[in-house]
Amino acid sequence: MATKGLHYIPAGTDGTDHAYRQRIALQYQISSLNKSRLKHCIFFHYLLFFVMLAKLSADILDKLDIFILEIEELRIPQPLWWEYIWCVSLLFSFLGLAAVRRNSVRPMKQYLIGLVLFGYFPLLYALGYYFSDTLIYLRADSEEDKEELAQVQMWQGMPYGLLWYGFILAAVQVHSFTVYFALNLIKAWKLRGSKKME
Numbered sequence: 001m002a003t004k005g006l007h008y009i010p011a012g013t014d015g016t017d018h019a020y021r022q023r024i025a026l027q028y029q030i031s032s033l034n035k036s037r038l039k040h041c042i043f044f045h046y047l048l049f050f051v052m053l054a055k056l057s058a059d060i061l062d063k064l065d066i067f068i069l070e071i072e073e074l075r076i077p078q079p080l081w082w083e084y085i086w087c088v089s090l091l092f093s094f095l096g097l098a099a100v101r102r103n104s105v106r107p108m109k110q111y112l113i114g115l116v117l118f119g120y121f122p123l124l125y126a127l128g129y130y131f132s133d134t135l136i137y138l139r140a141d142s143e144e145d146k147e148e149l150a151q152v153q154m155w156q157g158m159p160y161g162l163l164w165y166g167f168i169l170a171a172v173q174v175h176s177f178t179v180y181f182a183l184n185l186i187k188a189w190k191l192r193g194s195k196k197m198e
Contacts, residue, residue, distance in 0.1 A: 020161050020177045030184060030185075031103070031189065032184060035100050036180045037181045038096065038100060038178060038185065039100065040067060041178040042093045042096060044174045045089075045090060045093055045175075045178065046090065048088060048092045050193075052083060052087055052167075053085070053087070056084070056087070057078065058072070058076040058081050059076075059078060060077050075155065077155060077160060080126075081128075082122035082125045082126050083122075085118055085121075085122045086118065086122040086123065086171075088118045089114065089115055089118035089119035089122075089128065092110070092119075093111070095108075095111040096115075096182065098184070099185075103189050104189075105186055105190060109186065111125070115178060115179065119171070120175055123175075124170055126164055127165075128167065129145050130160070130161030130162075130164050131161075133159060133160065133167055134159065136151065137159040137162060138159055143148060154190060
């Protein structure tokens with residue numbers, strides 16, 4: 001086959017005519033991006049769960065009548081009910097992962113409801129519970145307010161409420177991003193469903 005010149009490329013063979021076919025629909029791009037981000041958020045939720053489990057380990061081992069001297073020497077304060085309730089929120093992550101795998105709206109909504117009930121509400125309770133101790137510690141002058149500082153619960157020389165505030169800050173961020181990405185997925189999946197109907 002003869003060419004008409006050194007740089008002649010027949011029309012339609014340089015790939016430019018297929019450019020319109022190479023674009024992925026917006027809802028699929030959004031879905032793919034938010035699936036990845038949601039999985040990362042769930043991973044960080046697992047990490048926070050293991051931090052909480054380490055804190056609860058002394059109480060769990062005590063209830064099982066298992067004595068480990070190193071853990072007992074830490075003198076970890078007794079857990080409150082909100083800590084165990086927050087741990088239940090991890091179970092709902094399996095619903096979220098199943099929803100991501102199947103692109104299913106209903107399990108994702110159930111995951112969000114479980115995350116709000118068992119993730120956010122216990123954290124809000126803890127925020128209020130430790131607020132007075134944290135406020136006293138932050139406002140108190142170590143020289144003048146020794147009586148007030150004596151009322152603040154301490155652990156390993158640090159105020160217990162302030163330590164929990166660090167955990168709560170991380171958990172609220174993880175849960176907030178999780179909710180944001182899950183809502184984006186629901187929106188993209190509903191958009192995909194409405195396009196199929198048309």
